[in-house]
Amino acid sequence: MTERHRSIAIVMALLQRPSDGRVLTVRHGPASSYSAGRLTVIGGHLEEGEFCDEGAARELLEESGVYVDEGALEFCQLAHFRTKDDLVIGVAFTAQRWEGEPYNREQGKHTALVWVDPGNPPNDCHPFTEAVLQNFAAGVLYAQVPAATGGGAS
Secondary structure, eight states: OOOOOOOEEEEEEEEBOTTTOOEEEEEEOTTOTTTTTOEEEEEEEOOTTOOHHHHHHHHHHHHHOOBOOGGGOEEEEEEEEEOSSOEEEEEEEEESOOBSOOOOSOTTTEEEEEEEOTTSOOTTBOHHHHHHHHHHHHTOOEEEEOOBTTBOOO
16 A cells, blocks of 8 residues: 655745735745745745644734735635655635735845736746746646756745
């Protein structure tokens, strides 16, 4: 009998400005093991006992200081990432309504917050982030994302 495989699960939150459709990203600091200096969407690993929407709302608050009610989050993508070592399932939500002004709440991990056009991500996006943003802009709900050079999803 084959041993049951367990994928790593991450959540992503695409905070989107209604005025121009741009999505909030964070620039990782030099200490990041997989994405130093690159832009990534807000997100991270689920915590024990946490549902995906709860994790996305928590990550938004932790990283950008904004509060989003879980009911205001809309599912927008399931991305299955292949890293050099693992398969990672990423669940992405979008929000156009929130409370508070975004700021860099994790200055030890991130150097800046940057609003980007999801349909035309900047060249300094992490490859996984670039794929998530382009899929989001195109309305793709499920995508297989091949391994990126230089690291994995985290």
